[in-house]
Each structure stands twice: as structure tokens, then as C-alpha cells.
Amino acid sequence: MIDFWVSVGSTYSYLTVSRLKPVEAARGVAFRWRPFSVRAIMIEQNNIPFVGKPVKMAYMWRDIERRARRHGLAPRLPAPYPLKDFDLANKIAVLAESEGWCADYVRAAYRHWFELGHEPGTEPGLSDALRELGRDPVRVVASAQTGRIEERYKRDTEEAKALGVFGSPTFVVDGEVFWGDDRLEDAIDWFKAKAPAPDPQP
Amino acid sequence: MIDFWVSVGSTYSYLTVSRLKPVEAARGVAFRWRPFSVRAIMIEQNNIPFVGKPVKMAYMWRDIERRARRHGLAPRLPAPYPLKDFDLANKIAVLAESEGWCADYVRAAYRHWFELGHEPGTEPGLSDALRELGRDPVRVVASAQTGRIEERYKRDTEEAKALGVFGSPTFVVDGEVFWGDDRLEDAIDWFKAKAPAPDPQP
Numbered sequence: 083m084i085d086f087w088v089s090v091g092s093t094y095s096y097l098t099v100s101r102l103k104p105v106e107a108a109r110g111v112a113f114r115w116r117p118f119s120v121r122a123i124m125i126e127q128n129n130i131p132f133v134g135k136p137v138k139m140a141y142m143w144r145d146i147e148r149r150a151r152r153h154g155l156a157p158r159l160p161a162p163y164p165l166k167d168f169d170l171a172n173k174i175a176v177l178a179e180s181e182g183w184c185a186d187y188v189r190a191a192y193r194h195w196f197e198l199g200h201e202p203g204t205e206p207g208l209s210d211a212l213r214e215l216g217r218d219p220v221r222v223v224a225s226a227q228t229g230r231i232e233e234r235y236k237r238d239t240e241e242a243k244a245l246g247v248f249g250s251p252t253f254v255v256d257g258e259v260f261w262g263d264d265r266l267e268d269a270i271d272w273f274k275a276k277a278p279a280p281d282p283q284p
Numbered sequence: 285m286i287d288f289w290v291s292v293g294s295t296y297s298y299l300t301v302s303r304l305k306p307v308e309a310a311r312g313v314a315f316r317w318r319p320f321s322v323r324a325i326m327i328e329q330n331n332i333p334f335v336g337k338p339v340k341m342a343y344m345w346r347d348i349e350r351r352a353r354r355h356g357l358a359p360r361l362p363a364p365y366p367l368k369d370f371d372l373a374n375k376i377a378v379l380a381e382s383e384g385w386c387a388d389y390v391r392a393a394y395r396h397w398f399e400l401g402h403e404p405g406t407e408p409g410l411s412d413a414l415r416e417l418g419r420d421p422v423r424v425v426a427s428a429q430t431g432r433i434e435e436r437y438k439r440d441t442e443e444a445k446a447l448g449v450f451g452s453p454t455f456v457v458d459g460e461v462f463w464g465d466d467r468l469e470d471a472i473d474w475f476k477a478k479a480p481a482p483d484p485q486p
Contacts, residue, residue: 129337135329137450141461148470248339259343264466268350 084273085254086113087242089120090171090191090202092250093132093142093163097263099192099251101153103185109270113253115184117175118242119235120250121168127248133164149263157196167203169235173226174203174212176235186215286475287456288315289444291322292373292393292404294452295334295348295365299465301394301453303355305387311472315455317386319377320444321437322452323370329450335366351465359398369405371437375428376405376414378437388417 086102088095102113124130132139143160150157165171171191178187190211191202200207209219225231242252246259253260253269256276260269288304290297304315326332334341345362352359367373373393380389392413393404402409411421427433444454448461455462455471458478462471 127337127339129340135331135450137329137448138331141448141450141463144461145463145467148474152470246339246343248337248343259346261343261347262466264464265347268354272350 084111084113084269085116087116087118087120087245087247087250087252087254088175088188089118089168089250090175090188090195091165091168092120093146093161094263095251096157096161096192096196097146097149097153097155098266099188100150100155100196102266103189105266105270109274111270111273115175115179115188116238116242117172117179117184117188117235118239118247118250119169119172120242120248122239123243123248126243129248131249158199159196161196161199162201165201165203167201169203170223170226171203171208173231173235174208174222176238177222177226177231180231180234183215183217187211187217190214286313286315286471287318289318289320289322289447289449289452289454289456290377290390291320291370291452292377292390292397293367293370294322295344295363296465297453298348298359298363298394298398299351299355299357300468301390302352302357302398304468305391307468307472311476313472313475317377317381317390318440318444319374319381319386319390319437320441320449320452321371321374322444322450324441325445325450328445331450333451360401361398363398363401364403367403367405369403371405372425372428373405373410375433375437376410376424378440379424379428379433382433382436385417385419389413389419392416 086098088099106112132142147157147159175184175188178184194200194207194211195202198207200210202208212219212222245254245257247254249261251263253266255269255273258272260272288300290301308314334344349359349361377386377390380386396402396409396413397404400409402412404410410425414421414424447456447459449456451463453465455468457471457475460474462474
């Protein structure tokens with residue numbers, strides 16, 4: 083099992099979120115989705131990758147477009163960025179994780195964001211995405227804003243920080259940190275190299 | 285021909301510089317080495333990736349170590365960073381480009397830096413690297429500091445900036461920018477997809 087630390091609001095995470103399921107099947111590896119606030123960590127570490135950097139921002143969209151095409155994806159770019167309601171979008175992911183539908187929610191949020199232009203955490207995309215998953219938007223939005231989820235969101239973000247996570251997407255294998263969609267294959271290779279050999283036949 | 289924009293002083297460029305020759309042979313592609321001042325562009329664009337960001341800096345060294353091992357390289361990390369004499373190290377690369385020995389110089393500078401711990405642009409590594417290449421250090425250091433090389437260094441940096449280059453290593457194929465050692469394969473694939481088909485046999 084590889085921990086997949088993800089924040090809805092990271093641009094490059096679109097690539098990982100959109101291809102992780104087929105990658106899991108093809109490589110025979112499982113990922114545990116761990117939503118957290120990459121924004122809290124980035125602000126604390128003064129790590130502002132794109133805002134205020136127009137050349138790098140323009141490159142980022144072009145690079146994502148090219149990489150997406152390699153994976154058979156067709157996003158409409160640039161997507162709205164940065165997110166106005168980052169924390170709500172991610173608290174819903176934390177709630178969803180506690181209820182077992184995190185991967186489905188994050189995938190739906192990115193599809194609405196990158197393919198339909200609807201910002202995560204805002205209407206009408208938020209309710210549309212939740213209804214597609216058979217979830218009641220009113221219940222979900224209220225539950226995501228309780229103290230219990232707030233606590234868990236903070237605690238998981240602290241856990242990410244303690245592991246050395248500073249960006250999204252990040253893959254953690256036995257304490258080894260791999261940052262970026264372009265390190266997904268490295269993380270899987272590391273995991274496979276560390277895996278115990280199968281028991282010998284009796 | 286793919287333009288390879290490189291600044292001696294970029295950490296991830298070690299990976300590209302060290303593996304580009306075998307990659308050229310294996311993939312049947314040629315690269316034109318284009319030294320420039322990534323530092324001037326990064327300062328102008330307020331793009332400071334590692335200095336003052338200890339978590340990201342520590343990750344960068346670990347990531348380079350792992351990637352280097354995948355390529356059969358054995359650097360001694362962390363290497364001295366950032367460089368004190370960045371401009372001299374790169375003006376020598378510009379001089380070397382004008383004289384046809386740029387790739388050899390940059391490779392030697394990185395080998396001394398990442399494998400022996402000698403900062404580029406400073407003694408004793410600088411003279412050692414130049415002598416290994418059969419170059420007279422006194423002549424090279426003096427020539428690299430003339431107005432002609434200063435002009436060319438500035439002009440090439442402006443050219444990089446006009447192309448949208450903001451980091452090193454960067455590969456440019458027909459105006460398409462690929463940033464990072466981990467985009468080398470994408471750049472080659474792009475180049476090959478754009479290449480005209482061979483002439484049909486008569």
C-alpha cells in the first residue's frame with residue numbers, strides 16, 4: 083500500500099487523480115488516498131509555485147495539457163486557479179475518506195474542475211459532483227464543516243508535514259517521499275523493490 | 285536538433301548533463317548546448333526554488349540521489365549549493381560554446397561538483413577540470429571575462445527568456461518548452477513526432 087497525499091486545488095494532481103485507477107490495475111499496487119491541506123504547508127514554508135509567476139504559470143498549463151494528452155485525457159485549460167474555496171473542497175475529501183468514497187469524490191471534483199471548468203468547493207459543480215456519486219450535497223457540506231472533520235483535516239495535514247510532504251501529489255512508501263505526478267512510477271518501483279518476496283512453495 | 289538550455293549551478297541539471305551523451309546515441313537525437321544565466325531569469329521572475337525552503341531543499345537532494353542511482357551515477361550529496369561564482373562558471377561555458385567544447389566543459393564541471401565536491405567557478409576544481417580538457421586555465425578564465433563573452437552571455441540569456449525558458453535544464457523543440465530532467469523523454473518524443481518522414485526510396 084502506497085500513501086497518496088492529495089489536495090484538491092493542486093493542478094498537477096489532476097494527472098495523478100485521473101490515471102491512478104488504471105495504474106493500480108496495471109501495476110498491481112494499491113494506494114491509500116490521504117487528503118490534506120497542501121496550502122497550509124506551502125504558506126508556512128513560503129513555497130508559492132505559480133501565483134505571481136506568469137511565465138511559470140503559463141508553462142505549467144501547457145505542460146499539463148501535453149502530459150494529459152499522453153494519458154488520453156482532454157482537459158479544458160487553463161482551469162480556474164487558485165481555488166477560492168480550497169478548504170471546503172478538501173474537508174469534503176476528508177469526510178469522504180472517513181466514509182470510504184474519497185477517491186470517487188476527488189476524481190469527480192477534478193473532472194468537473196479540469197474538464198467542465200467548475201471550481202471545486204463552489205456551486206454548481208460541487209452539488210453536481212456529489213449528486214453524481216449518490217451523495218446529498220446538503221448533508222455532505224454540513225458534515226464537512228463540523229469540528230470533527232476540521233480536527234481530522236488539521237491532524238492529517240500535520241501528519242503530512244511530519245513526513246516531509248510539501249506538495250501535492252505526493253506518494254509515501256515506508257517513509258520515502260516522492261513528489262509530483264512524474265514520480266508516480268518511481269514510487270511504485272520503490273514499493274516493489276521493498277516488497278517482501280512471496281513465500282516459497284512448501 | 286533540440287536546444288538544451290543549461291546553467292552550471294542548477295542541481296537537477298546534473299542528471300541531464302551526465303546522461304545526455306548516451307541518450308543521444310540511444311535515441312538518435314542531437315542536442316545543441318546553450319549555456320545561459322538561469323539565475324538572472326529566476327531573480328527577475330521571483331522564482332527561488334530551494335534557498336530558504338529547507339524541507340523542499342532536503343527533498344531535492346534525496347530525489348536527485350535516487351534518480352542518479354537509476355541512471356548508474358554515484359554523486360556525493362549534498363553538493364555545495366548555491367554557487368558563489370555562478371557567473372564565472374557560466375561565462376566559461378559560453379566561451380567554450382563559442383570554441384566547440386561546451387558539452388565537455390559542463391560535464392567536467394558537474395562531475396567535479398557533484399562527485400568530488402568542488403564548486404564550479406572556484407579553485408581548485410575549476411583549473412583541474414579545465415586541465416583535464418587540455419585547456420589552459422589562465423587563458424580560459426581571462427577570455428571568459430572579456431566584454432565579448434559578457435555580451436554573448438547576456439544576449440543568450442535574453443534569447444532564453446524570450447523563448448519562455450525559466451529554469452535549467454530546459455529543452456526547446458520548435459518553440460515548445462520542456463523544463464526539467466524529467467521532461468527529457470517528452471522533448472525527444474515531441475521532436476520525433478515533428479520530424480519529417482525520411483524520403484521515399486527512388
